[in-house]
Amino acid sequence: MSTKKTPSRKVTAPKIEIDASRRPPLGMPPAVFLRDYWQKRPLLIRNAFPGFVSPIEPEDLAGLACEEAALSRLIAHDREHDTWQVRHGPFDEAEFPGMPDHDWTLLVQDVDKWDADVAEVLEAFDFLPRWRIDDVMVSFAAPGGSVGAHVDQYDVFLLQAHGHRRWQVDASPNPPLEFRHDVELKLLSEFTPTHEWMLGPGDMLYLPPGVPHHGIAEDACLTFSVGMRAPSAAELLGDFVDTLASGADESLRYRDPDLTPPRDAAEIDAVSMGRVVEALNALRMNDPDRLGDWFGRFITLYRSAGTVMADDAPFSADGVEQAFAGGATLMRHPFSRMAWRRATRGASLYVSGQTYALPVRDAQIIANGAVLDGADYTRLSNAGRACLAELLGAGHYQPIDDPDAHG
Template sequence: MPPVEIDASALPPLGMPPADFLRDYWQKRPLLIRNAFPGFVSPIEPEDLAGLACEEMALSRIVSHDRDRDHWRLRTGPFREDEFPGMPHQDWTLLVQDVDKWDADVAALLDCFDFLPRWRIDDIMVSFAAPGGSVGAHVDQYDVFLLQAQGRRRWQIDASESPSLTFRRDVELKLLQRFSPTHDWVLGPGDMLYLPPGVPHHGVAEDACLTFSVGMRAPSAAELLGDFVDTLAAEADEALRYRDPDLEPPRDPAEIDVAAMNRAVEALNMLRMNDPERLGDWFGRFITLYRSSGEVIAGENGRSRIEIEWDLQHGARLVRHPWSRMAWRKGGRGSRLYVNGHAIALPARAAARVANSRVLDGDDYAALGQAGQDCVFELYRTGHYHLQMDADGDDGGNGATWWPEDGSGQ
């Protein structure tokens, strides 16, 4: 069996070639990776996270635990700034989703996970826990990488073949009724724990700490089917209906007989999406929209295309909106770029470059060709890019959001 704990100092962040990790661990077994990020220094401080939790559009929660009564309390943000100085010294956790959308330095960590398809990565959630802070023993139905950023956190996991997955009914959180850990570790800054779906785990802060959770998008079969059926229904021809040209006098007028059920199945089969191109387009639109908690809205920017292109030739850059999700696909009828649920026909080279680049400079833009440039300008016009002039400096740093507050954001 592959080891459950390794030191990645010589080959961060996995301690092994990505192909080996995907073969031996991905969606198969947990792995504690010591020194996944040697000498790691958190790009944000607890004060930054608290400030973000006060923002109206940020998704934030505070989980508190009364140990004496084993009582759990969940509160959702936004929170007031004056709440945090009066918080207890122990047993509570602040969690903020999508911090990578608000802070460019946090988002830069995603480049270290490019051994995974980018469209599979959901967000980086950051949690601050006071000593003893926890969200309880629970299980996730998606892959997650838990990177310790500051302080120390004790992680216990149940890696047995048939863990107990019964949930408590006395708390609003989905906590496990019984938890029997098979492994117990304390993680420090730069250590990372990988957990595949379905592995029960419990994290408790040894001291005040920050933890980054890189979570995956894993739509359930029900979510896929629901959206798929909605798409089929929306695109269905009204002429496709239940038909019974072979109807015979029924033995019982009130009975739904076998022949009627066969005709119902035949009517449903007429809606099957047998065309792989249509199926690919549906999935590309779905996955770039799935679990999106923010929206891209066009701002009031009157710059013409000629002005934009001149700026790009003189040092400006187009920075993608952090809520803009992109992927691309090569099909039998040409390639497509998918942007927040929309499909755009593009040559493969241009589609790949646009989907993979959070920032486009003048050279990148020139290499796109006419169709790619047309696409990028339209995306700029609809709010998916912000023109960053050379004088603006870099697009992140110091815990600052990387999107301008000019009405063109979420």
């Protein structure tokens, strides 16, 4: 009796380089990208933003780096001695014209909070939860400028905005991740790239957490880095425990009503440790709403770049209604972070660490409303309108009389 062999199906690994001209910015449906690449493997996306023109010039970035409230760094590399110098802003405008013509990089965090045109880039990343996106960091590098071979512990999209940058990536399964001990930066002591690409304007490189990479400016260039919010387990646990402890009932204590004479009075035995676990378990957040509210407050405050200041003259609900009736539009403060979650009853809206109980539709409208107009306002319930007045008074929105003047 003869047996026929069934041909084995070849499993083809996803490509590491694609052209997205026909389907920017990913070159594929978002669901395919999330399935095959997200937190799994790097991807070079040619023409992710076809014909991209940077909305910011190097001079603008230098000016922002001189602002007291901006988070900026200047990194210089001495190639002859392989030494690195890191300086933190704010910087003096007078020092930029005298900078060398090579081997230095200026990096500014949260540029999307300062420049509305840069913030528009984030609209292309609406295939990700908005609360996961952290900021757009913009770097200017003189020819040869770099921050060294390193790894990030979060997902990042590196969009080439101006000029050209050569990227090297180690996509091997278990790359060495030891750091150098002779520099202030967390640079890799060993780096062997498996891939190397030259990126021009509109090209983008996606890197999952933990992938070693090294970018070197081929000419004077600008790179936009869209990074994710990815708190470490230690950060989550620290804030979670603080929240538990702050609201803990003092009557919840270590108890041993079943105590028996110990074999050794100096020993902490297994039974005692079991009681310790019981005492800790008594503090657990078994209520999904309490747990969700903790995380909503935490993630809308995590790595906050700036503080939203309250208005000197808080708005009333009537004041908001009058503003909309006069044709005003409300624009959200760039440092205000919002998210929402379905709760046992209705929804919870989270705004920069604060919680507001609202109907689901109200929470959706406000959390998604970077700009709100009269039509949005009419869709809100009375509770939503009162909440909006409170947010406006707290500085989370600003009334704009001429919406066209703000794009």
